[in-house]
Amino acid sequence: AQTKVKELHNLLNQYNYEYYVIDNPSVPDAEYDRLMHELMDIEKEFPDLVTPESPTQRVGGEALSAFEKVEHRTPMLSLANAFGEADLRDFDRRVRQAIGDDFSYVCELKIDGLAVSLQFEDGLFVLGSTRGDGSVGENITANLKTIRSIPLRLKENLSFEVRGEAYMPRKSFERLNKEREKNGEMLFANPRNAAAGSLRQLDPRIAASRNLDIFLYGIGNYGSLGVDTHSGALSYLSKLGLKVNKEWRKCQTIDEVIEYVESWTEKRPGLDYDIDGIVIKVDSLEDQEQLGSTAKSPRWAIAYKFPA
Numbered sequence: 001a002q003t004k005v006k007e008l009h010n011l012l013n014q015y016n017y018e019y020y021v022i023d024n025p026s027v028p029d030a031e032y033d034r035l036m037h038e039l040m041d042i043e044k045e046f047p048d049l050v051t052p053e054s055p056t057q058r059v060g061g062e063a064l065s066a067f068e069k070v071e072h073r074t075p076m077l078s079l080a081n082a083f084g085e086a087d088l089r090d091f092d093r094r095v096r097q098a099i100g101d102d103f104s105y106v107c108e109l110k111i112d113g114l115a116v117s118l119q120f121e122d123g124l125f126v127l128g129s130t131r132g133d134g135s136v137g138e139n140i141t142a143n144l145k146t147i148r149s150i151p152l153r154l155k156e157n158l159s160f161e162v163r164g165e166a167y168m169p170r171k172s173f174e175r176l177n178k179e180r181e182k183n184g185e186m187l188f189a190n191p192r193n194a195a196a197g198s199l200r201q202l203d204p205r206i207a208a209s210r211n212l213d214i215f216l217y218g219i220g221n222y223g224s225l226g227v228d229t230h231s232g233a234l235s236y237l238s239k240l241g242l243k244v245n246k247e248w249r250k251c252q253t254i255d256e257v258i259e260y261v262e263s264w265t266e267k268r269p270g271l272d273y274d275i276d277g278i279v280i281k282v283d284s285l286e287d288q289e290q291l292g293s294t295a296k297s298p299r300w301a302i303a304y305k306f307p308a
């Protein structure tokens, strides 16, 4: 039964990855459900074969009484803002003064959600937390486990911390508010508040019902992956089975960055999730190290904010 359970874990995790991370399922839902029921039956018969990574353990049973506090090993900083082209050019001038002209940027969409940190130990998802005040956040592991695009086990048994933005797709937001209106409940003002509200539920079954999703964008302790650029880290995260927003792009100059910002200002309404800006980062990790951070924000990144 043990080998059967392992085989079912691998199959179900692969199908889950295809469906929720790369949106390209290779089997019909009925096949996924059949395998899940097969696993549940075996786990009922052999309870000691149930492990935290089992796909049957995504939605925890009981509600928590409170969230534990979690100390971030590496502080989760916030981003300085840029509100227009002049601010972007000022940022670029400061960067070039510090590291010269031979570097490139990476631009990413800034998802309008809730910043979270995921910790993996030997490939297993073991701890998820909110940003909190940057040093101490809340342990919301049970709620984050309900996000299907978060693998319960990575494709490699690595130990590291990764950061990203949990969010609620617009369609899920609209459906949720319709439901709440029908039940005479208070409506959420926007998908960001709905996502934050859902992840702060003490009962994971509520979070599981909210169709939350996540895009990962950074590594808490880069050193561990053996990559030397941010773009390399993003590609590596995807290879490990993590969901990375595919719209990121390397830009050689601030003019290209501004072009990217302008193009997404146009395309933004067509996305099925909210973005509130564009994040621009110096790509080389060595350059990032050299530029360093203030107490609050990295000097090697800036968030261009769309006009409200």
Ligand SMILES: COc1nc2nc(N)nc(N)c2nc1C
Residues within 6 Å of the ligand: 076, 077, 078, 079, 108, 109, 110, 111, 115, 165, 217, 218, 279, 298, 301
């Ligand atoms: C390097 O630090 C950061 N990087 C980020 N990247 C993206 N795409 N979105 C964010 N919200 C974000 N936030 C921070 C603090």
